[in-house]
Amino acid sequence: MENRKAPSQIAFMKMHGAGNDFVIIDSRGRDTVVTAKLAQALGDRHRGTGFDQLAEISDSQDTDFTLDFWNSDGSRAGACGNATRCVSDYMMHELGSDALSLTTQRGTLHAKRLPDGRVSVNMGHPQRDWSEIPLSHAVDTLNLPLPGTPAAVGMGNPHCVFFVKDAEAVDLPAEGPGIEHHPLFPQRTNVEFAHLIAPDHLRMRVWERGAGITLACGSGTCATVVAAHLRGLTGRAVTVEADGGTLQVDWRDDGVWLTGPTAHVFSGTLTPAFLAAL
Numbered sequence: 001m002e003n004r005k006a007p008s009q010i011a012f013m014k015m016h017g018a019g020n021d022f023v024i025i026d027s028r029g030r031d032t033v034v035t036a037k038l039a040q041a042l043g044d045r046h047r048g049t050g051f052d053q054l055a056e057i058s059d060s061q062d063t064d065f066t067l068d069f070w071n072s073d074g075s076r077a078g079a080c081g082n083a084t085r086c087v088s089d090y091m092m093h094e095l096g097s098d099a100l101s102l103t104t105q106r107g108t109l110h111a112k113r114l115p116d117g118r119v120s121v122n123m124g125h126p127q128r129d130w131s132e133i134p135l136s137h138a139v140d141t142l143n144l145p146l147p148g149t150p151a152a153v154g155m156g157n158p159h160c161v162f163f164v165k166d167a168e169a170v171d172l173p174a175e176g177p178g179i180e181h182h183p184l185f186p187q188r189t190n191v192e193f194a195h196l197i198a199p200d201h202l203r204m205r206v207w208e209r210g211a212g213i214t215l216a217c218g219s220g221t222c223a224t225v226v227a228a229h230l231r232g233l234t235g236r237a238v239t240v241e242a243d244g245g246t247l248q249v250d251w252r253d254d255g256v257w258l259t260g261p262t263a264h265v266f267s268g269t270l271t272p273a274f275l276a277a278l
């Protein structure tokens, strides 16, 4: 796949959900085109389009479409809540429907549009066992043996959640990389810092695996609410203030629902010159 020759032009869309920004390539009806090299080149905010994640839509036999994710460093991600919401919004418009299902590395996910225009996705059940997150060895996942005693939660991707006095005071570039690459996380981890505003309201900031500081992170927001509820800090339905906007999480019996805004910013075409230089 990495050696496959890319087509000479590729159309894309730029979308964001609460400032978490994405480039989306629709490969339905043809071979997939995204490689780690393309993701890295396109993810460059000076020489490419820039994005937090690149998402590729492809055909699915069982659901409305398949969705795969890459971070801006070229690594793959098993889940991306905000990109799932953005692409679902686009696809629901195309299908003329207010609900759909999609296939991701995690399995089948369900999304729907609310009457106020926001889009919700069921991100599935949280992974709480150390081997599923994954961690390098068996530990209490709700109280990790690390300074600050964070919690680890999997949402199809790994998250390490710190509850702090003031999330806004956290120096993300100083704190994030060391946790992202800590040996306890064999596949690296996303890192969230949150403080309690009220039992149904959190402030959260994030350092994403493979992308660094982002303005929001859907799966990270879900992981943070799961950890907050299990720690007895919040209920199961929580509003979360990210740097780029407000997201809602509702941990129900059928999974963790993530709700928030989506925006289509522009569409474009990658030039033959850009693609030839890969």
Ligand SMILES: N[C@@H](CCC[C@H](N)C(=O)O)C(=O)O
Binding pocket: 020, 052, 053, 071, 076, 077, 078, 079, 080, 081, 082, 083, 157, 158, 190, 208, 209, 210, 211, 214, 216, 217, 218, 219, 220
């Ligand atoms: N922004 C995302 C999460 C993206 C993937 C993450 N960086 C990873 O590598 O797991 C979201 O909205 O969930």
